[in-house]
Amino acid sequence: xxxxxxxxxxxxxxxxxxxxxxxxxxxxxxxxxxxxxxxxxxxxxxxxxxxxxxxxxxxxxxxxxxxxxxxxxxxxxxxxxxxxxxxxxxxxxxxxxxxxxxxxxxxxxxxxxxxxxxxxxxxxxxxxxxxxxxxxxxxxxxxxxxxxxxxxxxxxxxxxxxxxxxxxxxxxxxxxxxxxxxxxxxxxxxxxxxxxxxxxxxxxxxxxxxxxxxxxxxxxxxxxxxxxxxxxxxxxxxxxxxxxxxxxxxxxxxxxxxxxxxxxxxxxxxxxxxxxxxxxxxxxxxxxxxxxxxxxxxxxxxxxxxxxxxxxxxxxxxxxxxxxxxxxxxxxxxxxxxxxxxxxxxxxxxxxxxxxxxxxxxxxxxxxxxxxxxxxxxxxxxxxx
Numbered sequence: 001x002x003x004x005x006x007x008x009x010x011x012x013x014x015x016x017x018x019x020x021x022x023x024x025x026x027x028x029x030x031x032x033x034x035x036x037x038x039x040x041x042x043x044x045x046x047x048x049x050x051x052x053x054x055x056x057x058x059x060x061x062x063x064x065x066x067x068x069x070x071x072x073x074x075x076x077x078x079x080x081x082x083x084x085x086x087x088x089x090x091x092x093x094x095x096x097x098x099x100x101x102x103x104x105x106x107x108x109x110x111x112x113x114x115x116x117x118x119x120x121x122x123x124x125x126x127x128x129x130x131x132x133x134x135x136x137x138x139x140x141x142x143x144x145x146x147x148x149x150x151x152x153x154x155x156x157x158x159x160x161x162x163x164x165x166x167x168x169x170x171x172x173x174x175x176x177x178x179x180x181x182x183x184x185x186x187x188x189x190x191x192x193x194x195x196x197x198x199x200x201x202x203x204x205x206x207x208x209x210x211x212x213x214x215x216x217x218x219x220x221x222x223x224x225x226x227x228x229x230x231x232x233x234x235x236x237x238x239x240x241x242x243x244x245x246x247x248x249x250x251x252x253x254x255x256x257x258x259x260x261x262x263x264x265x266x267x268x269x270x271x272x273x274x275x276x277x278x279x280x281x282x283x284x285x286x287x288x289x290x291x292x293x294x295x296x297x298x299x300x301x302x303x304x305x306x307x308x309x310x311x312x313x314x315x316x317x318x319x320x321x322x323x324x325x326x327x328x329x330x331x332x333x334x335x336x337x338x339x340x341x342x343x344x345x346x347x348x349x350x351x352x353x354x355x356x357x358x359x360x361x362x363x364x365x366x367x368x369x370x371x372x373x374x375x376x377x378x379x380x381x382x383x384x385x
Contacts, residue, residue: 009042018049021063023170028068048086052115057103058090060182060197064116087114093122093197098189121187121196125220128199133255136263138217138292141252142229143269144245146209146236147279148351155344156240164239168232169206183224184382195382200224203256211243212261214254219295226300230326233281237338238331244354246272247321248284249294268315275312277350278357279339281321282306288317298372299325299379304364307357324365329381335362 006026010019022045031041045063054061065086090110093101100107100119109117131137146168152161187196200221205212211232215225229247236243252263268284276282283301287294296319304320327335336359343355373379 006038009039014046015049017061018046018063021045025063025065025068030065030068033067045086048088048114052088052090052110052112054090055110057100057107058092058110058117059102060091060093062089062091064089085114087116088112089116089118091197092117092119094119094189096121096187096189121189121194122182122198123187123196124199125218126199126216130201131216133257134253134260136251136253138250139214139252139254139263139265140217140221140225140247140249141254141263141265141269142211142213142225142245142247142281143266143273144211144213144229144232144236144243144281145273146211146241147244147354148242149209151347151351152241164241165209167239168211168236168241183228185224186380186382193380198224200228202228203254205256205261214252217249217292217294222294223297223300226297226321227326229281230300230321230323231330233321233323234327234330234335237279237335237342240338240342242279242342242355242358243281244273244276244279245269245281246276246284246315247281248272248286249289249292250286272308272312272315275309275315277307277309278354278361280306280358280361281323282308283317283319283321285315285317287319302361302365302368304361306361307353320361322365322369324362325369328366328369329383334366 006023010022022042025045026038026041031038034041034044036044045065049061049063052061063086066083092103092109095101098119101122146165149161156164181199181201182197183200185196185198186193187198188194189196198220200215202213202215202225204214213225213229213232215221226247229245233243233245246269248265248268250263250265250268252265253260254263255261265284265286268286272282272284287296300322301319302322303318305318306320308316324335339355339359339362343352370379
């Protein structure tokens with residue numbers, strides 16, 4: 001079922017998070033596995049969703065279908081471990097002492113038969129606020145351009161190109177931004193590393209074959225913003241839409257509601273992206289800013305020299321996004337096979353060079369992934385918790 005037809009099966013009262021989760025389940029074959037039509041599956045999911053209301057403490061909710069997301073059952077009570085039914089997970093935030101946030105005296109957690117309760121550390125370095133979009137503020141900006149639209153139009157056709165682009169918007173861009181304004185991070189609870197949530201209100205826009213992501217600057221926003229950009233890049237590559245992009249930082253006006261996008265970071269990313277000859281994402285010279293002095297997480301970037309024109313080098317920081325790390329941590333195998341598939345023999349030599357440079361970077365990332373760690377140390381990831 002195409003996206004437009006699927007849209008008609010949701011109703012105005014459906015929560016955006018519900019729509020996003022159900023869409024993802026349907027894309028994973030949830031309706032087929034349950035021998036239901038898409039309409040019947042959505043109704044079943046809606047009934048489950050509505051049976052477990054949130055409150056001021058357990059304020060976050062997830063819809064879980066174990067038939068398509070069995071990984072959710074790996075660390076749950078036995079009651080849920082063998083479940084085949086849809087159920088909801090209500091999530092409450094806890095502080096560094098493990099206490100529920102926003103819980104009044106004598107608070108009683110919600111009790112629903114089809115609801116799993118969970119707690120997770122949560123916080124926001126900006127107290128959950130965002131700047132006025134109509135006024136200048138410091139932002140991190142990523143400009144990602146899908147390469148080879150003209151070639152793809154010829155090789156796969158307009159309908160398939162539209163389908164892939166919609167998939168990119170729905171499963172990579174929207175799901176990594178407004179639909180889920182949180183970032184999974186590692187927090188300390190009683191001095192132990194624990195999976196936590198941080199408020200990260202990433203905004204997005206897209207036009208023609210280009211994607212724009214941005215978030216207000218804060219030192220603690222840097223690493224998760226880089227991760228989001230890498231996730232979008234990996235998803236695009238996975239579905240056959242290779243990306244060339246750039247990330248910058250600085251003062252700008254990014255007013256989505258009025259379509260106003262102005263500021264030096266936008267100029268920098270546009271120039272750097274245009275003058276790069278590879279499939280990859282470079283960091284602009286603004287990351288060397290003596291004014292903001294942004295922290296650079298060593299496990300998210302590399303010192304690396306992609307092929308650039310002279311003008312491109314003027315806007316380049318010397319750093320590139322380590323997107324292969326996200327690929328290794330979220331998928332089986334390496335992206336080499338996908339790069340090889342996309343680098344078809346009938347492509348121009350210049351285009352094939354872009355893929356060759358991407359492959360060179362993947363090898364570099366694989367060989368040097370632990371360069372920043374002291375000898376004998378290992379990097380803790382969310383998958384380890």
